[in-house]
Amino acid sequence: xxRQVVVTGLGMTTPVGGDAPSSWRAILAGEPGIARxxxxxxxxxxxxxxGIMAVDPASCLAPHEARRLDRSQQAxxxxxxxxxxxxxxxxxxxxxxxxxxxxxxxGLISLISSYDLLLERGASxxxxxxxxxxxxxxxxxxxxxxxxxxxxxxxxVSACASGAEAVSYAARMIQEGRxxxxxxxxxxxxxxxxxxxxxxAMRALSTRNDDPAAASRPYDIDRDGFVMGEGxxxxxxxxxxxxxxxxxKIYGVYGGSGLTSDGHHIAQPDPEGRGATRAxxxxxxxxGLSTGDIVHVNAHATSTPQGDIAESAAxxxxxxxxxxxxxxxxxxxMTGHLLGGAGAVESIxxxxxxxxxxxxxxxxxxxxxxxxxxxxxxxxxRPLPAGDIAALNNSFGFGGHDVALVFRSA
Amino acid sequence: MSQQILxxxxxxxxxxxxxxxxxxQLDKSFIDDLDIDSLSMVEVVIAAEDKWGVKIPDSEVKxxxxxxxxxxxxxxxxx
Numbered sequence: 001x002x003r004q005v006v007v008t009g010l011g012m013t014t015p016v017g018g019d020a021p022s023s024w025r026a027i028l029a030g031e032p033g034i035a036r037x038x039x040x041x042x043x044x045x046x047x048x049x050x051g052i053m054a055v056d057p058a059s060c061l062a063p064h065e066a067r068r069l070d071r072s073q074q075a076x077x078x079x080x081x082x083x084x085x086x087x088x089x090x091x092x093x094x095x096x097x098x099x100x101x102x103x104x105x106x107g108l109i110s111l112i113s114s115y116d117l118l119l120e121r122g123a124s125x126x127x128x129x130x131x132x133x134x135x136x137x138x139x140x141x142x143x144x145x146x147x148x149x150x151x152x153x154x155x156x157v158s159a160c161a162s163g164a165e166a167v168s169y170a171a172r173m174i175q176e177g178r179x180x181x182x183x184x185x186x187x188x189x190x191x192x193x194x195x196x197x198x199x200x201a202m203r204a205l206s207t208r209n210d211d212p213a214a215a216s217r218p219y220d221i222d223r224d225g226f227v228m229g230e231g232x233x234x235x236x237x238x239x240x241x242x243x244x245x246x247x248x249k250i251y252g253v254y255g256g257s258g259l260t261s262d263g264h265h266i267a268q269p270d271p272e273g274r275g276a277t278r279a280x281x282x283x284x285x286x287x288g289l290s291t292g293d294i295v296h297v298n299a300h301a302t303s304t305p306q307g308d309i310a311e312s313a314a315x316x317x318x319x320x321x322x323x324x325x326x327x328x329x330x331x332x333x334m335t336g337h338l339l340g341g342a343g344a345v346e347s348i349x350x351x352x353x354x355x356x357x358x359x360x361x362x363x364x365x366x367x368x369x370x371x372x373x374x375x376x377x378x379x380x381x382r383p384l385p386a387g388d389i390a391a392l393n394n395s396f397g398f399g400g401h402d403v404a405l406v407f408r409s410a
Numbered sequence: 411m412s413q414q415i416l417x418x419x420x421x422x423x424x425x426x427x428x429x430x431x432x433x434x435q436l437d438k439s440f441i442d443d444l445d446i447d448s449l450s451m452v453e454v455v456i457a458a459e460d461k462w463g464v465k466i467p468d469s470e471v472k473x474x475x476x477x478x479x480x481x482x483x484x485x486x487x488x489x
Contacts, residue, residue: 067425067426068449
């Protein structure tokens, strides 16, 4: 009998809000946080738009904290403080407390900035914090230090599936008895000419530069790529017994996870979504649920032409005849793609949808691609039924990583 | 001169480590009183070198135990 894991605290900083409540309000209202990047370096960039964090995370930190953290680490720390406070700052033996914070690219921008500084002013000007700013485990380590975690601090890295993998890893730590409380999530902040150029070279980014708010449009026939986003999402997971003993408020229940790999291509999805299908089936099995229990999917839905079709095929293959009863949404239509932060932020949206029994709309969906055979929520939020309900959150990453998470209503 | 260096150093220590400016006094130890760790001390050194045009070699840094030691070194070596 594995231990049940519940969600007791939420925190985030995203392109649509500086915290979880404001982000969730914007998502329910269908308001995209995508804008033109106001920098001279965009002049030769195919994609000149992005979802910049609505609130600069550095402004939420003391100056001496901000200066020794990469922007992705700043976002993670801001979101973690919100989530920890939201959970009521549990009193716990540090040996039973963990932190799992994922990232796709770590402190890449700090590395580039430091190299610029080195070329300009020499080796002696490099910050003694550079190494800890660029290491991918830096966010997890800083969050772990913040709360005093000693049960383990970990950083899964699986590109755009990283945040979801972190939630899965954290839940396992609790299920296996390594920890009673784990602060889990993902973060990313790599909006920079070099990354924009790299993703553009893959022809992965939307170039709808004249209408940024309409650029991220999952499932719409006129979608043309994803929109770069940045931010972090952190949730506090704890064993149900520990949460009950301290009278914690429960947002939702972690059901289970499925993790597979495509074995197909380094960056393109398997057109039939077979790895994703197996991940969804695995998550349902791990959660002890059947396809009919799922009422909502927060899809990966990046707004790329091929990716959305492959995921649609996977959802249909995994849920079969129940697919038509499932309200699917793509919240990247509003946040853009937070890469390693996406799976965590969208897990939080999934938990909030179950709590409020309200599925947020997919923004910018005007003409459904006929190859998408899903019931996509668009225009306005859609109510979910009463009673015990469950939802899926899908995340996939370059490299062929597939992660599906199941959450249940509290 | 020394007072100006003390004030400048206090601003740097505040910026680097968040220590209140008023706490940065001549008799205070960087490590024991101001809780400046070795990494932050490197930041203080870099900022001081930039501000006063001095070179503070690593071999000298370990002798700068108090804020007063740093003020004395900077005022003796700045251009």
